[in-house]
Amino acid sequence: MGIGKVLGVIGLIVFLWAAYLGYTLITLTPQIRAEWGYVDEKTIELDVTVYFGKPLPVSINIEEADLYWAGIKVGTLKDLKVGFLKDSARGVLVLKNKEIVEALKEHIRNGEQSNIEIQARGSIFGIPIMRGSFSKPLETDLLSYISNITIESSGDLIKTPAIEGMPSKWGKIDENGIEILSDVKLYNPNPVPLPLFGIKYYIDASGYRVAQGELIEKVVIPANGGGTAKIRTIVDTDILPKVIAEHIKKGERSEVTLKLTLAVKVLNREMEMPLPEIKKTVETNIIEQLNLALS
Structure with missing residues (x-):
């Protein structure tokens, strides 16, 4: 077989391979x-x-x-x-x-x-x-998870204020954490006003304290009326890697607890009023969504 025929055969093989490769990639x-x-x-x-x-x-x-x-x-x-x-x-x-x-x-x-x-x-x-x-x-829309929080009033003689929402926005973000600024909508069902001079606010996830908040300025919640308490919450970003790892290890499932205690003055007496804890199970399907996005 002459050199020309050999080159022709090689060229034909390369052409067929390229054609098949092109067809394979297209389909x-x-x-x-x-x-x-x-x-x-x-x-x-x-x-x-x-x-x-x-x-x-x-x-x-x-x-x-x-x-x-x-x-x-x-x-x-x-x-x-x-x-x-x-x-x-x-x-x-x-x-x-x-x-x-x-x-x-x-x-x-x-x-x-x-x-x-x-x-x-x-x-x-x-x-x-x-x-x-x-x-x-x-x-x-991450803040939607806390903006719609509600807690009912409870208690006998002096009832705890109800929370009717927590509209929130992002604040300062730096190496120390992420700040969230919230307006806590409170309703006082008592026949006397409640001067609010402090708030203890915590968020725990998978056994870790993820965030804690404090009252920015004092406010008086009128009797049988509503008021707004401004709080500042700091998310501890140093702990987030551990929280993320635990969430995935548990099958993309985390137990989240919100704890909120109000410091108020009733009849010239300072007292703390713990509100009922909010416990939620947060479940995600990151893998499923990722596979759908990539398929």
Whole structure:
């Protein structure tokens, strides 16, 4: 066989391979599935599997894919390899809890609006020619969880004030924590006014004290009437990595308790009035939502 025929055969093989590769990529319907891996207060691992639905006639190595949230690098996917004529690939996405908290702060600073971006680089048949990125917007309304809190009045002779809502807004955000400023809507069912000179306010999650608040200024709640108490709450961001880890370890389930005690003056006597605790079970489906978003 002459050299021309050999080159022709090689060219035909390359053409058929390129045509099949093009057809495969065009008709590809990949599905990405993630599962929780190792979790502690420093890192969270996600075991990621990509199903292509058909064998790929190419060898691809995603050397590294960086995950950014609100412009902050929060994780890295390493060693996602697609073997020649393989229909799936596996890799591990390692998230850094501390960086996630910093990204959360930036997300809040931007009005709870940010982007989640993936920047990837890799090679085909060992040739480093792959580089790309894609992003998705993220919007949240985190304060809605506390803004709608209500607590009924209780007691016999002197009843505790009822809470009829806690409209809130974000305050100062720095390395020491996240500040929340709330207007606590109170109703006094008693026939005498209640001068309010202090508030003890705590939020516990998974056994950790996540936040605590205090009264900003004194207020008098009129008899059989309503008033507004302004409080400042500080979220301890140093404890959040532990809370996040415990939440995931318990199957994305956390027990959250809100404790609130009012310091009031009744008939010239100072006294504390603990309000009924609010206990809620917070459940999330992060993995399910992530898999739906990636599929």
